[in-house]
Amino acid sequence: MVRQNWRRFKTVTGYRTKNKEQSPPTQPSxxxxxxxxxxxxxxxSARPLLIPLWLSLLFLPFKGLNAALIFFVVSSVxxxxxxxxxxxKKLLMQGLETLSKKxxxxxxxxxxxxxxVRYGLLLFLVIxxxxxxxxxxxxxxxxxxxxxxxxxxxxxxxFAGLLNLGFVAFYAIGAYTYALLNTKCGIDFWPAxxxxxxxxxxSGFLLAIPALRLRGDYLAIVTLGFGxxxxxxxxxxxxxxxxxxxxxxxxxxxxxSISLGKLSYYYYLVxxxxxxxxxxxxxxxxxxxxxxxxxxxxxxxxxxxMGINITMYKLYAFAFGAFWAGLAxxxxxxxxxxxxxxxxxxxxxxxIVCMVILGGLGSIxxxxxxxxxxxxxxxxxxxxxxxxxxxxxxxxxxxMIFRPQGLLGGKGVxxxx
Amino acid sequence: MLSFALCAFFLVKSFMFLQQLINGLTLGSVxxxxxxxYTMVYGILELINFAHGEIYMxxxxxxxxxxxxxxxxGLTSYSLSLALILTFVLSILxxxxxxxxxxxxxxxxxxxxxxxxPLISAIxxxxxxxxxxxxxxxxxxxxxxxxxxxxxxxxISVRMTYLQLFIILTSIIVMIALRFFIRKTRMGKAMRAxxxxxxxxxxxxxxxxxxxxxxxxxxxxxxxxxxxxxxxYYGLVNYFIxxxxxxxxxxxxxxxxxxxxxxxxFGGIILGLVESLGASYISSEYKxxxxxxxxIIILLVKPGGLFGKAELEKV
Numbered sequence: 001m002v003r004q005n006w007r008r009f010k011t012v013t014g015y016r017t018k019n020k021e022q023s024p025p026t027q028p029s030x031x032x033x034x035x036x037x038x039x040x041x042x043x044x045s046a047r048p049l050l051i052p053l054w055l056s057l058l059f060l061p062f063k064g065l066n067a068a069l070i071f072f073v074v075s076s077v078x079x080x081x082x083x084x085x086x087x088x089k090k091l092l093m094q095g096l097e098t099l100s101k102k103x104x105x106x107x108x109x110x111x112x113x114x115x116x117v118r119y120g121l122l123l124f125l126v127i128x129x130x131x132x133x134x135x136x137x138x139x140x141x142x143x144x145x146x147x148x149x150x151x152x153x154x155x156x157x158x159f160a161g162l163l164n165l166g167f168v169a170f171y172a173i174g175a176y177t178y179a180l181l182n183t184k185c186g187i188d189f190w191p192a193x194x195x196x197x198x199x200x201x202x203s204g205f206l207l208a209i210p211a212l213r214l215r216g217d218y219l220a221i222v223t224l225g226f227g228x229x230x231x232x233x234x235x236x237x238x239x240x241x242x243x244x245x246x247x248x249x250x251x252x253x254x255x256x257s258i259s260l261g262k263l264s265y266y267y268y269l270v271x272x273x274x275x276x277x278x279x280x281x282x283x284x285x286x287x288x289x290x291x292x293x294x295x296x297x298x299x300x301x302x303x304x305x306m307g308i309n310i311t312m313y314k315l316y317a318f319a320f321g322a323f324w325a326g327l328a329x330x331x332x333x334x335x336x337x338x339x340x341x342x343x344x345x346x347x348x349x350x351x352i353v354c355m356v357i358l359g360g361l362g363s364i365x366x367x368x369x370x371x372x373x374x375x376x377x378x379x380x381x382x383x384x385x386x387x388x389x390x391x392x393x394x395x396x397x398x399x400m401i402f403r404p405q406g407l408l409g410g411k412g413v414x415x416x417x
Numbered sequence: 418m419l420s421f422a423l424c425a426f427f428l429v430k431s432f433m434f435l436q437q438l439i440n441g442l443t444l445g446s447v448x449x450x451x452x453x454x455y456t457m458v459y460g461i462l463e464l465i466n467f468a469h470g471e472i473y474m475x476x477x478x479x480x481x482x483x484x485x486x487x488x489x490x491g492l493t494s495y496s497l498s499l500a501l502i503l504t505f506v507l508s509i510l511x512x513x514x515x516x517x518x519x520x521x522x523x524x525x526x527x528x529x530x531x532x533x534x535p536l537i538s539a540i541x542x543x544x545x546x547x548x549x550x551x552x553x554x555x556x557x558x559x560x561x562x563x564x565x566x567x568x569x570x571x572x573i574s575v576r577m578t579y580l581q582l583f584i585i586l587t588s589i590i591v592m593i594a595l596r597f598f599i600r601k602t603r604m605g606k607a608m609r610a611x612x613x614x615x616x617x618x619x620x621x622x623x624x625x626x627x628x629x630x631x632x633x634x635x636x637x638x639x640x641x642x643x644x645x646x647x648x649x650y651y652g653l654v655n656y657f658i659x660x661x662x663x664x665x666x667x668x669x670x671x672x673x674x675x676x677x678x679x680x681x682x683f684g685g686i687i688l689g690l691v692e693s694l695g696a697s698y699i700s701s702e703y704k705x706x707x708x709x710x711x712x713i714i715i716l717l718v719k720p721g722g723l724f725g726k727a728e729l730e731k732v
Contacts, residue, residue, distance in 0.1 A: 054514075054518070055518070057514075058511065058514055058515060058518060061479055061482045061483065061486075061511060062478075062482070062549075062550070062553040062554060063553045067553075163533050163536070163537075165540075210713075210717050213717070214716055214720065217464075217465050217532060217533065217536050218671075218716055218720070220465075220533070220536060221465065221664075221667065221712070222712070222713055222716055224664070225664070225708075225709035225710075225712050225713055226709075226713070228664070228705070228706070228709055229706050229709050229710070232702075232703060232705060232706045233706075236702040236703060346660070347544070350540060350544060353537070353540075357537065386552065387548075387552070389544055389547070389548045390544075390545055390548035390549060390552065392541075392544060393540075393541045393542065393543070393544030393545030393546075393547075393548060394541065394545050395541070396537055396538065396540060396541025396544070397522070397523045397538045397541040397542060397545070399541075400523075400527060400530070400534045400535070400537050400538040400541070401523075401526045401527060401538070404530065404531075404534055
């Protein structure tokens with residue numbers, strides 16, 4: 001019976017499996033469906049309600065009868081509405097298509113090449129501190145740090161096609177290196193930065209050397225394990241990292257004996273680093289190395305036949321991604337003046353992966369957009385902050401089903417391995 | 418005198434070792450139950466079902482909820498064993514339904530997608546379920562009523578509670594039943610066929626969708642049993658227990674050779690032993706890290722797992 005509900009759900013909501021034609025076994029025979037389902041008009045009209053009924057039944061033990069009933073009513077109404085809307089599906093889809101085409105065209109493709117838009121945007125970013133409150137500037141700094149992180153992960157996931165679920169470990173190494181160098185040895189931000197980035201890059205190398213022998217999904221799990229191990233070490237190595245209490249009293253960067261502790265100064269620092277990141281990743285993307293990455297992502301065997309040293313280029317991708325994570329980590333430590341293992345959980349890794357996937361794998365503009373959206377959204381919608389992770393999870397599933405290439409992902413860019 | 422003291426010392430040491438062995442066995446049989454779900458799904462779909470740990474967590478929560486419900490209507494005081502059996506049955510049913518629904522919603526549309534898409538979808542489901550439970554049940558620890566107490570029996574100063582015995586025995590019975598199901602029944606045969614070759618299986622008239630659904634239902638049921646038993650064992654349940662338990666069970670599955678039923682059983686038990694011995698002899702702070710270290714070493718040294726390809730008994 002549930003099987004049929006599902007089939008019904010698909011017809012009701014237009015929810016469809018991809019490549020249906022390629023998998024005849026997954027397509028049930030229409031005769032059987034008719035034989036079972038056609039049992040009177042009441043039954044037919046009630047059938048769309050079976051999915052809400054099933055889901056609210058699942059919901060029942062967790063929140064009690066009242067909530068389940070409310071859930072049932074809400075979801076039934078929305079399904080009926082959806083069905084009503086789907087009558088105009090074609091029209092709606094056309095409208096959406098043109099809208100998205102237009103917006104994408106106008107917002108993200110042509111106009112960017114126009115110098116006036118480009119410099120206008122830059123000017124806007126430069127004068128931003130004079131326009132907005134400190135609170136918003138704080139969010140902007142955070143968004144900048146996440147953009148650097150997401151661009152770094154984009155190198156690994158988007159360019160080279162290697163899913164890294166422990167990216168936050170590199171971020172943590174970068175942040176802790178600066179924090180320790182600063183608080184224990186009294187080294188300033190700028191001399192400490194190369195150490196921070198260097199150590200992170202080296203650890204990226206060290207992780208990649210053994211891990212790259214593994215196939216895609218195993219690689220993901222091993223990187224996840226690496227992330228957890230780093231977090232556990234930070235949490236338990238009390239004598240050095242001070243455990244869950246974290247390290248406080250990190251001094252912010254100083255330029256020409258001016259401390260950048262002030263928020264607007266820090267904003268400019270982050271802005272410069274973001275622009276640097278965008279510039280360099282873009283250049284590397286279109287270089288020989290970048291093309292090799294894309295070739296590996298698209299077809300590993302074919303690219304090895306073409307003479308690309310796969311292991312070497314994957315190593316580069318890992319180390320190059322880790323490089324940016326180290327930078328972001330140091331900036332983060334300088335901004336917060338405090339680091340603790342709490343900032344480097346698995347959820348943080350997932351959040352960064354979400355940014356990359358939401359925006360569009362391999363697309364630099366897309367990744368920036370994804371990072372900005374995921375940082376701004378919970379800030380704007382304060383009241384839904386509780387549901388932030390919930391909707392993030394659901395969003396990941398929906399994204400994978402309906403738009404695996406992300407918001408601004410180009411053609412042919414997809415997850416492969 | 419000295420030799421006597423040394424003897425006594427080693428005797429005490431070995432008792433401690435035995436004690437840890439029993440603790441590890443208890444833990445390991447729970448891991449094995451969860452690992453079976455991973456390995457079955459991987460055997461058929463080649464998907465790391467990241468949400469499987471959350472099903473286990475749901476099982477623990479459902480156990481607490483149903484037991485509280487039965488206590489409220491007075492069934493527990495009337496007959497404790499009936500209430501417990503009903504709790505088990507209901508939790509298994511609900512978890513199986515959850516597993517079934519998750520497969521239909523999050524994995525089925527991605528069956529022909531690139532390999533990483535369903536993995537990311539699974540991570541999404543995992544996050545969703547964690548927060549779903551947190552929002553509906555609250556972020557604080559839930560307490561499972563202590564039904565058995567600390568009653569147990571002692572054998573030359575090695576102590577085993579009845580609960581531990583119950584957990585180990587239940588796991589063994591469930592595993593034997595599963596083995597029987599897969600080897601002897603028609604559906605089990607179909608599962609093995611689908612694991613070997615999906616297209617061929619569908620050509621000989623096996624309904625792949627049904628087989629996959631059944632796999633998820635059985636795997637989730639096993640996870641529910643594991644969750645309930647852990648809730649009883651530790652007495653405390655939280656919404657994030659699924660993530661770490663899931664990773665550990667996955668490690669167990671890989672350790673034994675993923676896709677292999679026997680491998681999952683032994684992998685789980687070995688991992689449980691490693692963890693409890695490591696916690697008592699090396700450091701208990703890094704208890705959760707052992708699984709990851711084992712996982713990384715296994716994947717690097719022998720990616721096929723202990724029961725590697727030679728006698729791969731896929732589901």
